[in-house]
Amino acid sequence: MLRLKALYKDKTTRLWAIIIAALYYVLYLFSVGNLLFGRTSNGVDIVLQPTWQSIIFRQRVLFLWEPFGVLKISSVEVLLSLNMILGLALAFLIAVNFAAVIFLYRLPKQCRIDFEVKGIWAVLPSFLTGFACCVPTFLIPFASLLSGIAVYFIKIRPFLIPLAVGLLLWSIHYTIKKIPESYLK
Amino acid sequence: MNNKWITILIIIVLVSAGGSALYFVDRSPAVDENIGIEPSGTEISIVDERGRNELLLSNILSGGVPKDGIPPIDKPQYISMKEAEELLRQNDRVFVVESAEGVKIFPQNILVWHEIVNDVIDGQNVSITYCPLTGSAIGYNCHLSETPTTLGVSGKLLNSNLVMYDRESDTYWPQILGEGINNKFADRVLETFPVYWTTWEKASQKYDNALVLSRTTGYIRDYEKDPYGDYKNPSSRSYYSSEGLMFPIMNVNNELNNKKVVVGIKGDDGVAALDPLYVRKKKVVNLVVGFDPVVAIYDETLDAVRVYKRVLNGEMIEFNMVNNKLVDNMHNYEWNVNGQVVSEPNIGQRLETLTSFDVMWFAWYAFYPETELIMGD
Numbered sequence: 262m263l264r265l266k267a268l269y270k271d272k273t274t275r276l277w278a279i280i281i282a283a284l285y286y287v288l289y290l291f292s293v294g295n296l297l298f299g300r301t302s303n304g305v306d307i308v309l310q311p312t313w314q315s316i317i318f319r320q321r322v323l324f325l326w327e328p329f330g331v332l333k334i335s336s337v338e339v340l341l342s343l344n345m346i347l348g349l350a351l352a353f354l355i356a357v358n359f360a361a362v363i364f365l366y367r368l369p370k371q372c373r374i375d376f377e378v379k380g381i382w383a384v385l386p387s388f389l390t391g392f393a394c395c396v397p398t399f400l401i402p403f404a405s406l407l408s409g410i411a412v413y414f415i416k417i418r419p420f421l422i423p424l425a426v427g428l429l430l431w432s433i434h435y436t437i438k439k440i441p442e443s444y445l446k
Numbered sequence: 447m448n449n450k451w452i453t454i455l456i457i458i459v460l461v462s463a464g465g466s467a468l469y470f471v472d473r474s475p476a477v478d479e480n481i482g483i484e485p486s487g488t489e490i491s492i493v494d495e496r497g498r499n500e501l502l503l504s505n506i507l508s509g510g511v512p513k514d515g516i517p518p519i520d521k522p523q524y525i526s527m528k529e530a531e532e533l534l535r536q537n538d539r540v541f542v543v544e545s546a547e548g549v550k551i552f553p554q555n556i557l558v559w560h561e562i563v564n565d566v567i568d569g570q571n572v573s574i575t576y577c578p579l580t581g582s583a584i585g586y587n588c589h590l591s592e593t594p595t596t597l598g599v600s601g602k603l604l605n606s607n608l609v610m611y612d613r614e615s616d617t618y619w620p621q622i623l624g625e626g627i628n629n630k631f632a633d634r635v636l637e638t639f640p641v642y643w644t645t646w647e648k649a650s651q652k653y654d655n656a657l658v659l660s661r662t663t664g665y666i667r668d669y670e671k672d673p674y675g676d677y678k679n680p681s682s683r684s685y686y687s688s689e690g691l692m693f694p695i696m697n698v699n700n701e702l703n704n705k706k707v708v709v710g711i712k713g714d715d716g717v718a719a720l721d722p723l724y725v726r727k728k729k730v731v732n733l734v735v736g737f738d739p740v741v742a743i744y745d746e747t748l749d750a751v752r753v754y755k756r757v758l759n760g761e762m763i764e765f766n767m768v769n770n771k772l773v774d775n776m777h778n779y780e781w782n783v784n785g786q787v788v789s790e791p792n793i794g795q796r797l798e799t800l801t802s803f804d805v806m807w808f809a810w811y812a813f814y815p816e817t818e819l820i821m822g823d
Contacts, residue, residue: 297668312664321515328666340666411692415510 580809713738724822
């Protein structure tokens with residue numbers, strides 16, 4: 262916990278972590294189809310589905326919830342769903358990961374013991390969960406190359422979010438323990 | 447400190463993985479997993495010694511979504527053509543259903559997200575069904591027993607084709623086959639009605655007072671976008687234009703491009719695949735499917751093919767284009783594309799419609815390897 266506090270207290274690290282988390286969040290919402298560009302609406306508006314109470318917890322597939330409303334901001338539409346909360350949780354874990362890496366990188370060279378950034382690859386499985394429709398649509402452009410792979414992808418898909426969360430937590434644990442004790446005060 | 451972190455990590459991963467596993471087990475296909483998919487390229491007759499339905503069930507795969515994870519539209523709302531004008535572009539694909547009570551138009555960019563619309567037309571419970579992966583739009587009558595039912599999306603695929611289920615008995619109905627393959631309605635055949643593919647431009651020119659399916663579906667989707675590709679732009683690389691398939695199929699044939707659209711025709715004793723471009727060129731094609739005399743007529747107003755049994759009063763007739771008019775050789779009656787006589791004295795007499803629909807070649811062949819292929823000259 263002291264190490265996490267050390268990350269939070271460092272202004273530069275905090276700023277970078279927020280930027281990276283925001284970028285990830287936008288990418289995540291786009292990947293699950295909850296961020297739409299080039300719409301024709303004007304101004305800012307929120308539209309809720311009349312039946313929003315009955316669909317808010319309904320999952321289209323595991324970890325992909327039914328949108329229950331739309332937030333319209335000029336030509337951008339954000340579909341409101343519980344994926345916004347899941348995205349925030351993942352963005353937080355990614356922010357902490359990057360914060361730890363940035364913090365370590367900014368230490369004087371002699372303090373960077375075993376400096377590694379492998380942990381940030383843990384973010385990738387979370388993106389794969391988003392590109393799903395009735396088949397993993399991100400595979401569609403590669404259909405001619407990957408015929409039959411969809412069958413296997415569908416089988417592993419439910420485990421991708423737990424995998425991403427597990428890897429991100431492991432990576433945080435692995436990275437922040439490298440912060441020297443002397444920097445915890 | 448270290449142990450605490452590791453314990454938290456292990457608990458989170460176990461809980462999440464456990465949840466996933468439960469989800470997975472709950473939604474696993476209701477078929478025998480030990481019967482694998484037959485290797486692609488092996489021709490399998492649908493009438494197999496193991497039993498046709500068992501064979502079909504064993505080839506069903508998960509499409510990656512739970513039951514009704516692709517939600518059918520159960521309370522369709524319609525808008526006027528004038529209102530639809532603002533939402534549809536000229537070359538957007540639409541599906542047309544003609545009935546005694548009027549014409550209904552179903553935009554493809556809505557059905558691609560829902561696959562089934564349950565509606566009441568002419569007092570009958572019907573389903574307008576569309577499978578994006580096989581490019582097939584088919585209308586089904588849902589009166590299976592005394593109480594009419596509705597169809598849902600099972601989340602399963604057979605030969606890449608939508609497997610529907612009925613909400614009365616949970617029987618599986620592969621869309622192209624249109625026959626029950628398990629449970630209460632095994633071997634029952636759903637009655638069909640024609641659903642014609644066309645563009646919004648052609649449909650809006652042909653019909654004045656049609657109703658158009660509204661985007662108020664009860665769900666929020668990006669109805670501007672088709673996740674599989676773009677029919678408006680055939681040169682774009684997408685699922686619709688590439689040779690590749692997403693899922694294994696039971697029977698493979700390389701005579702045509704996988705995604706080539708054919709008109710699949712089901713006769714009483716046989717099936718055929720007809721090239722719509724051939725019909726467009728000839729305007730009318732007389733053929734025999736199984737033992738059924740059949741006529742395929744090109745409807746220029748919709749750029750669609752209409753298929754009928756060419757039998758009138760028990761007699762087989764043949765059709766020809768004479769001075770740009772559709773005429774039969776037996777009585778010299780003039781006919782319209784709706785299969786109706788338009789000349790005296792038998793105005794209104796009509797031909798029987800045959801089950802036919804546009805479908806990608808790979809999917810038609812996968813279900814019907816015995817099919818005749820008619821490409822013309």
